[in-house]
Amino acid sequence: MSLTIGHIDYLNCTPIFTALQNSMDCSGYHFVRGVPSCLNRKLAEGEIDVCPSSSIEYGKYPDRYLILPELCISSIGPVKSVLLFSTVPLERLDGAVIGMTTESDTSVNLLRIILATFQGYTNRFERTGLPLAEALNSYPAVLLIGDQALRGALGRGDFHVYDLGELWYRATGLPFVFALWFVRRDTVAAKPAEVARLASDFVRAKKLAYDSYPTIASMVPERAWIDPDALVDYWKIISYDLTAAHLEGLKLFYSHAAALGVLPAVPEVRLYQGGRGV
Numbered sequence: 001m002s003l004t005i006g007h008i009d010y011l012n013c014t015p016i017f018t019a020l021q022n023s024m025d026c027s028g029y030h031f032v033r034g035v036p037s038c039l040n041r042k043l044a045e046g047e048i049d050v051c052p053s054s055s056i057e058y059g060k061y062p063d064r065y066l067i068l069p070e071l072c073i074s075s076i077g078p079v080k081s082v083l084l085f086s087t088v089p090l091e092r093l094d095g096a097v098i099g100m101t102t103e104s105d106t107s108v109n110l111l112r113i114i115l116a117t118f119q120g121y122t123n124r125f126e127r128t129g130l131p132l133a134e135a136l137n138s139y140p141a142v143l144l145i146g147d148q149a150l151r152g153a154l155g156r157g158d159f160h161v162y163d164l165g166e167l168w169y170r171a172t173g174l175p176f177v178f179a180l181w182f183v184r185r186d187t188v189a190a191k192p193a194e195v196a197r198l199a200s201d202f203v204r205a206k207k208l209a210y211d212s213y214p215t216i217a218s219m220v221p222e223r224a225w226i227d228p229d230a231l232v233d234y235w236k237i238i239s240y241d242l243t244a245a246h247l248e249g250l251k252l253f254y255s256h257a258a259a260l261g262v263l264p265a266v267p268e269v270r271l272y273q274g275g276r277g278v
């Protein structure tokens with residue numbers, strides 16, 4: 001029996017997936033690539049069994065998923081790839097209509113929390129798929145994530161750049177968890193041995209990746225637009241470990257999201273424990 005695994009099409013997932021695919025037996029794994037919002041939907045509908053997925057997704061359907069331990073995509077301070085590009089300083093954004101990428105489900109809500117809860121602003125938000133320069137002709141500020149944000153920050157433009165990982169850390173002193181590895185509970189029940197092996201393969205892949213950043217950076221096609229040293233710096237700034245402090249940051253995010261009405265309630269965070277607690 002095989003497992004269908006979502007693979008976020010961003011550089012932040014490259015180290016772990018490269019180590020998994022180069023060093024483990026992946027014959028029982030079928031990979032589906034996409035942007036987070038698209039993979040989140042496929043996971044929710046059962047088209048995917050396991051996926052690094054937007055952390056907010058768990059809060060929407062806590063009965064549907066378990067969280068794989070020891071894995072996440074997070075930052076303790078700046079993250080470099082979740083960025084608000086703004087034609088005016090942040091302090092002048094109260095009341096503005098802000099553009100937001102269609103690819104994100106977590107960071108769009110982090111932006112709401114930063115502007116409404118931390119700053120006390122009132123904003124309207126619109127989704128946009130426009131490239132950065134055009135989007136900034138339509139909106140005073142635009143949120144991008146992933147490779148689009150990395151590329152936007154590398155380009156020369158007349159704008160301010162705010163890193164949402166940094167703004168969260170300044171306000172809370174806690175890590176921010178952008179993505180978690182979710183497994184569907186019905187998959188754990190139907191394929192317990194396969195899920196146990198995959199959970200362990202992913203953690204081993206993460207540890208292998210930590211030792212291989214320069215090698216992986218020298219091979220990726222994205223080196224056409226990002227310098228391998230800059231890529232290694234980016235991977236080093238991302239925190240892939242899920243510690244007690246990360247879980248504390250995650251729970252704080254969920255309670256702010258619930259207070260804003262984005263989540264119906266603060267979910268209980270339940271980790272996969274080899275099939276127990278399904």
Ligand SMILES: C=C(O[C@@H]1C=C(C(=O)O)C=C[C@H]1O)C(=O)O
Pocket residue numbers: 008010012036037053054055073074079081082103104105106107108145146147178179
């Ligand atoms: C740090 C990042 O985290 C991401 C942000 C996500 C979101 O906002 O929904 C989802 C997955 C992660 O890839 C990033 O994309 O740059």
